[in-house]
Amino acid sequence: MLKKQQLYQLLKQDIQLQHWAPEQVLTQQQLAAHYAVSRIVVRDVQQQLMSEGWLSAHGKAGMQVAGFSAAEAEELCLLRLQLEPLALKLAAPALSFSQLGQAEDLLKQLAAQTALPAYQRGELNWQFHRLLYQSCGKPHLLRLLDLLHQQVARYLGYQEQALAYTDTSALEHQQLVALLRTGNTAAACDVLTEHISNANVLLVQYLKNTKGA
């Protein structure tokens, strides 16, 4: 029997993999039946996923699977650009070599395991970023970034197809660590800004093409 935490993971993943179509309207009963759990569990998970942007309310009854759009991708990028460089700037002075080492280990993993499904690579990628911001000492900022990441993660299914992503992205990651290691915070923030923008350009381009098709 599935429990709350498991359903949370599974449903999120199913949305990511588009087993539930974007924009589709779901009911508690539907999901409860499909996943063989009580509606209580569905309700809990539903509320959490709604607060994280995977689902949205739909009228007085029912929930809607979040859709995809180039406009939304651009907005998410804008917000990341507004907050992530700030987090990095604040965290950089407090970054330990131990943390930089951890970050590099994550990069190694990413480089090695090229066969991993997109959502797992995305998770590793975020762990890397998150680690760099961790020490900023601003819990609310980190909370907002986690929230933003959830939204971005929804697009990972697309990114798998959209982006040859890995190569340039990996390079930028390494530059980032190198600059942080030498204490060059300002340059690191610039690279980060570029990095976020670049990834977005590819995604938006892809979204615009496929929507037209």
Next chain:
Amino acid sequence: MLKKQQLYQLLKQDIQLQHWAPEQVLTQQQLAAHYAVSRIVVRDVQQQLMSEGWLSAHGKAGMQVAGFSAAEAEELCLLRLQLEPLALKLAAPALSFSQLGQAEDLLKQLAAQTALPAYQRGELNWQFHRLLYQSCGKPHLLRLLDLLHQQVARYLGYQEQALAYTDTSALEHQQLVALLRTGNTAAACDVLTEHISNANVLLVQYLKNTKGA
């Protein structure tokens, strides 16, 4: 018998008025008994208030009422400064005179009803700000701002005592509308930045004093 939406409002208000002490640990059963509702309802509300920052998880069982600190107030200010002027900049070109009129009506209300409890004045204040950002066309940005506002609202109990707030704040509000009316977006954003900073300085000052006492 209380229903979900009512409990949500009431509990939030009770936290704001510090009927539940900051840092206090609560249980579902406690709240269910106190408000005479089923634990199911408490669970729903609990999860929502946790996602909004009024409560936080406490170990494996129990929830903790959020506390107050000067550091947190400063962080919230920092984030507002990062996002609200951006929202205003994006919204300003799309602002209609009708909306500006609505905004002015809200200011008139604020000016007239000086006797209102802090949380209601705070709500009007936010409605004013929210109205100015509304047209920015960035739903996620607005969502983040609403989230931030929830956090700030928790401090309204303090602000009542902390701030003679009304006078300078009202002046800045009017400047803001005037500048927007003439299409001077850049200056309006500057005033907004000042406005947010000013309110924060007073609050932080007060928090630092009372914590020492």
Next chain:
DNA sequence: TTGACATAAAATGTATACATTTTAAATTAG
């Protein structure tokens, strides 16, 4: 045909009951 109203079906909200987990207390070995 259309639109309003009544009615039935379905979905959600809420309460109660039971299962599992967590916390705290009590007991006992060292």
Next chain:
DNA sequence: CTAATTTAAAATGTATACATTTTATGTCAA
């Protein structure tokens, strides 16, 4: 007395049952 283990109490997680609300259907009058 301390610390570890056991045991009881309390809190939470989950399922089922019932109440209320919402949505859809169908009927009838204009």
